[in-house]
Amino acid sequence: MSDIILITGATGNVGRELVSLLHKSGQPIRAAVVSEAEAASLPPDVPWCVFDFTNPRTFPAAFAGVDRLFLMRPPHLSNIQRDIKPAIEFAAQSNVRQIVFLSLLGAERNPVVPHAKVETLLQKGAVPYTLLRCGFFMQNLSTTHRDDIRAANDIFIPAGMGKTAFIDVRDIAAVATKVLTEPGHEYKAYALTGSEALNYQEVAQLMTAVLKRPITYSRPSLVRFAWRKWRAGWPAAYVGVVSGIYLTTQLGLAQEITEDVPALLGRPPLTMRQFVRDHAAVWETEPASSINAHNMKEVLS
Ligand SMILES: NC(=O)c1ccc[n+]([C@@H]2O[C@H](COP(=O)([O-])OP(=O)(O)OC[C@H]3O[C@@H](n4cnc5c(N)ncnc54)[C@H](OP(=O)(O)O)[C@@H]3O)[C@@H](O)[C@H]2O)c1
Numbered sequence: 001m002s003d004i005i006l007i008t009g010a011t012g013n014v015g016r017e018l019v020s021l022l023h024k025s026g027q028p029i030r031a032a033v034v035s036e037a038e039a040a041s042l043p044p045d046v047p048w049c050v051f052d053f054t055n056p057r058t059f060p061a062a063f064a065g066v067d068r069l070f071l072m073r074p075p076h077l078s079n080i081q082r083d084i085k086p087a088i089e090f091a092a093q094s095n096v097r098q099i100v101f102l103s104l105l106g107a108e109r110n111p112v113v114p115h116a117k118v119e120t121l122l123q124k125g126a127v128p129y130t131l132l133r134c135g136f137f138m139q140n141l142s143t144t145h146r147d148d149i150r151a152a153n154d155i156f157i158p159a160g161m162g163k164t165a166f167i168d169v170r171d172i173a174a175v176a177t178k179v180l181t182e183p184g185h186e187y188k189a190y191a192l193t194g195s196e197a198l199n200y201q202e203v204a205q206l207m208t209a210v211l212k213r214p215i216t217y218s219r220p221s222l223v224r225f226a227w228r229k230w231r232a233g234w235p236a237a238y239v240g241v242v243s244g245i246y247l248t249t250q251l252g253l254a255q256e257i258t259e260d261v262p263a264l265l266g267r268p269p270l271t272m273r274q275f276v277r278d279h280a281a282v283w284e285t286e287p288a289s290s291i292n293a294h295n296m297k298e299v300l301s
Contacts (some may be wrong), residue, residue: 002027002028002065002066002067002276003065003067003068004028004029004030004065004067004068005022005027005028005029005030005031005066005067005070006029006030006049006062006063006066006067006069006070007022007029007030007031007068007070007181008032008051008053008069008071008072009032009070009072009074009085009102010013010032010033010042010071011032011033011034011038011041011042012033012072013137013139013143013169014071014072014074014102014137014169014172014176015031015070015171017050017169017172017173018173019031019042019043019046019174019176019177020043020232021174021177022177022180022181022226023043023045025177025181027180027263028047028067029046029047030047030048030049030062031046031047031049032048032049032050032051032062033048033049033050033051033064034050034051034052034059034157035050036050037146040240044273046165049062050062051059051134052084053074053075053077053084053086054083054265056086058300059086059087060287061154063090063091063094063096063129064094064249065100066091066094066096067207068097068098068099068100068180069091069098069099069100069103070100070102070176070180071088071099071100071101071118072082072257073102073115074102074120075112075116076238078114078125080114080117080118080121081117082116083125084118084121085121085137087187088094088118088121088125088127088281089125090120091127092125092126092127095203096127096248096250097127097154098127098128098129098130098180098185098186099122099127099128099130100129100130100132100176100180100185101115101118101119101122101127101129101130101132102134102172102176102180103118103119103131103132103133103134103189103207103257104130104133104134105117105134105191105192105193105254106132106253107119107131107133107301108133108189114119115133115215116172119131122140125160128184128186128187128192128235129174129187129215130179130185130186130187130188130189131189131190132172132175132176132179132190132191132192133162133165133189133191133192134167134172134192134193135165135166135168135191135192135193135194135254135256136165136166136249136254136287137166137167137168137169138166138167138169138170138194138270138272138275139168139169139275139279141155141272142282142283144242144281145157146283149207149215149283150282150284150285151285152216153213153214153215153216154215154216154218155203155204155207155215155218155296156218156220156225156228157200157217157218157225158190158219158220158221158222158225158226158243158246158247158250159199159200159219159220159226159246159249159250160183160199160249160250161199161219162249162251162252162254162255163197163198163252163254163255163257164198164199164200164249164254165193165194165195165196165197165201165256165257165258166193166198166275167192167193167194167269168194168269168274168275169174169268169271170270171194171261171265171269172191172192173258174182174265175261175265177263178264178265179264182291187245187300190192190264191256191258191260192258192260192261193256193257193258193261194255194269194270194272195257195262195268195271196271197254197255197257197263198270198272200217201217201219202219203272204216204217205252206272206276207274209277210273210276210277210280211276211280211283213254215265222243222246222247225243225246226240226243228240229242241283
């Protein structure tokens with residue numbers, strides 16, 4: 001019997017780290033990529049398949065011999081019944097014995113978010129599941145907001161002085177590795193955050209100290225943020241979603257610190273200082289010609 005772990009979103013923030021951890025540990029895995037061209041960005045020797053949630057013809061080859069599934073909802077897919085349910089149903093038919101879902105902190109109290117709809121499908125479905133309800137990723141600063149920091153030395157985020165218990169995606173991948181590779185995590189939900197809640201003024205001070213150049217937090221209003229991002233070409237719906245997320249931060253809903261990461265990993269979560277140190281090169285100003293294919297994807301995402 002085959003015991004392959006299928007990893008969706010294998011080129012994304014969490015999936016990329018998870019692929020690396022599981023592959024290094026010798027687990028049989030299959031990295032799911034949307035197109036063949038994306039496979040080039042995977043570590044060498046990682047088995048991969050083309051998989052698209054919106055194209056069921058990609059399912060049979062992707063799920064062949066698969067025993068466990070790491071399920072990530074691509075951020076632009078919000079119609080869960082249409083776009084995510086078919087893959088969950090196919091997993092059940094394929095005798096997948098566990099689905100680990102990358103969810104959102106507080107999804108159980110917020111039926112409006114797409115993650116809650118996925119959780120409901122899993123809870124009503126036939127396959128044992130594990131829910132990883134994650135707080136804000138530190139990596140939002142090195143992807144979505146990278147250009148503002150790199151080009152203008154400014155964190156341009158409408159979060160007021162609200163605090164966030166940021167989590168490093170490397171910790172999420174470590175937790176996912178654990179729950180996918182040891183028994184006893186079926187039908188469990190974990191709330192994953194870092195160990196400190198910071199506002200963006202504190203993040204800017206920390207970045208200033210680590211990057212050794214002044215980084216400010218301009219604390220824009222929601223309207224100013226939305227206007228500037230829309231003018232810069234972000235789709236209106238995406239501007240709305242991101243603004244809504246930062247409104248919740250303003251209201252103090254992102255600051256709760258949980259104990260599940262240290263309890264599961266037996267060590268404290270990675271800190272924001274460590275994250276900034278490890279990613280310092282990402283915010284360095286560099287000539288356009290030195291932007292490689294990998295970080296160009298992040299610039300465009
Ligand atoms: N950012 C946060 O603070 C935060 C916090 C909690 C939860 N989350 C949730 O985490 C999830 C995103 O995870 P992430 O940041 O690791 O991913 P990500 O970096 O946003 O990458 C998205 C991944 O989805 C893949 N993808 C795009 N369209 C697809 C399709 N039609 N079929 C299959 N795969 C597709 C992409 O492949 P390509 O590279 O080929 O495009 C990429 O690997 C979202 O559900 C988000 O709501 C985020």
